[in-house]
Amino acid sequence: MAAIGPLAALRVPALAKARLDRIGIQLYTVREELKKNVEGTLARLAQIGFKEVEFAGYPEGTAQSLRKMLDRLGLTAPSSHLGFSALRGDWDRHLDQAATLGQRYVVVPSVPDSQRRTLDDWKRVAALFNKGGETSKARGLQFAYHNHEGEFDPIGGKVPYDLLLAETDPQLVALELDLYWITKAGHDPLAYFAKWPGRFPMVHVKDMDATPRQVFTPLGRGTIDFARIFKQARQAGIKHYFYEQDEAEGSPLDAASVSYAYLKSLTF
Numbered sequence: 001m002a003a004i005g006p007l008a009a010l011r012v013p014a015l016a017k018a019r020l021d022r023i024g025i026q027l028y029t030v031r032e033e034l035k036k037n038v039e040g041t042l043a044r045l046a047q048i049g050f051k052e053v054e055f056a057g058y059p060e061g062t063a064q065s066l067r068k069m070l071d072r073l074g075l076t077a078p079s080s081h082l083g084f085s086a087l088r089g090d091w092d093r094h095l096d097q098a099a100t101l102g103q104r105y106v107v108v109p110s111v112p113d114s115q116r117r118t119l120d121d122w123k124r125v126a127a128l129f130n131k132g133g134e135t136s137k138a139r140g141l142q143f144a145y146h147n148h149e150g151e152f153d154p155i156g157g158k159v160p161y162d163l164l165l166a167e168t169d170p171q172l173v174a175l176e177l178d179l180y181w182i183t184k185a186g187h188d189p190l191a192y193f194a195k196w197p198g199r200f201p202m203v204h205v206k207d208m209d210a211t212p213r214q215v216f217t218p219l220g221r222g223t224i225d226f227a228r229i230f231k232q233a234r235q236a237g238i239k240h241y242f243y244e245q246d247e248a249e250g251s252p253l254d255a256a257s258v259s260y261a262y263l264k265s266l267t268f
Contacts, residue, residue, distance in 0.1 A: 017267035018230070023260060024052030024078070026204060026244035027059075030252045034059045039069050044253055046073045048260050054202075054242045055080035055101075056109070063100035070101070078240050079105035079176075079202060081146065084112060087132045095139045105202065105240075106136055107176050109146040116150070122160045126167035133172025144174040144202065152185035165196050175199050177236075178244075179224060180206035184214055189229050189236075198237035203229075204244045205263065216245050218255045220262035227268035 025045055027034060033041040038059045045053065053075055058066065070077055080103055086094050087108065098106050111125055133143035151161040165175070177200045182189055193200065207222030208214040219226070230238075243263065248255040 018233075019267055020230075020241055020263055022051045022240075023049065023263050024054060024240055024242040025050045025256060025260075026054045026056060026081075026242045028056035028081075029243070029245050029248075029256060031056065033252065038066075039073075041253075042069060042073055042075060045256065046075055048253075048257050049264065050243075050256075050260060051075065052240060052242070053077050054107075054240075057081065057083075058097065063097040067101050077101050077103055079103055079107050079144070081107050081109040084108050084110065084115075087128055091132060091135060095136060095141060098141055099139065103141065105142045105144050105174070105176075107144045107146050107202075108132075110148055116160065117155075119155050119158060119160070119163060122155075122163050123167055126164055126173075129164070129168050129173045133169065137172060142174055142201070143172060144176045146176040146204065147178050147181055149181045149185045152182065152187055165192075165199065170199060174201050176202040176204065178204040178206060179226070179229060180204065180208055180216070180244075183224055184208060190232055193232045193236040197235050200236040200238055202240045202242065203236075203238055205241050205259075206244045206246070207259075216247050218245065218248075218262070219243060219259035220266075221258075226263075227266060230266070230268040 030041055030045070038061060042053065055077060058080070080098060080101070082094050094106065115121055115125065129143065129145060136143040145164065147161060151164070152159055177189060177192070179189055205219060205226060207217050207219045207224050209217040209222050241263070243256065243259045245252065245255050245259065
C-alpha cells in the first residue's frame, strides 16, 4: 500500500499498522525559546526529530532568512497561523510571506469574541473566510481555520463550528482540527470526519491529563486516544500532524522530546 501524505502504511502482513513518518510541531509550544534564539531552538527541534514546523506568527527575521534557516536545518513549514485582523488588512503581504517560506496553508487560529456572539456573526465570519480562501487559492495557497473550545458552545441550539463547515466552500476553506479542544468541548473528532470527510488536512495533536481541570500534558501521558483518531486519517483527509502543548510544567523542549518519541512509536 502506498504511503499517503505522512502516513507510512506497511505492505504486509495483514496485521501491519500505520505509523507517522513526518511529525510536525506548532511553534507556539516553544515561543519563549524562539524569543531568545530562533535558529538554536529550530535546530534543537530538528535534532529531536521533527521534520515540519507550523509558525504562530513569525519570529524575528525576514521570510527569506527564515526560509534559508529552515533549509539549513532540513525543516519545512507547511503552514502558519495569522491573526484574524490580517483578513481585513494586509492579507496579500501575508500570502507573499507564506509563499516565500514554501507554505501550503495559511491558518486563522481564532475569531475575536466581539465578532462571534451570534449565529449571524458566524455567518459573516464564514463569508469572510470564503473571501480569504478565494484570494489564497488564486495565489496557490489553501486557507484554513483552527478551532478552540468555544466554537462548540451552542448558540440558539446550533453549534457554530457546524455552521462554519456548512457555510464555507470546501474548495476554499479547510479546517485544522485541534484534537484537545474538540475533546474538551465534549465532541468526538470521528463524528466530524464521518460527516465532513476530507475537510481536515491538518490536526493539532495535544493531550489532556486526567484531572478535573484537563490541563495540557505531554503526548502519551494523558487521556486522548490518538491511535483511534489517526485510524480515520484518510477519511478526514489529514496530511499534517502538529504536536502542540500550550503550557508545560518544565522545559517545553523536554516535553516536545517526550511527545515526539510517543508519536514516533505510535501505531494505528
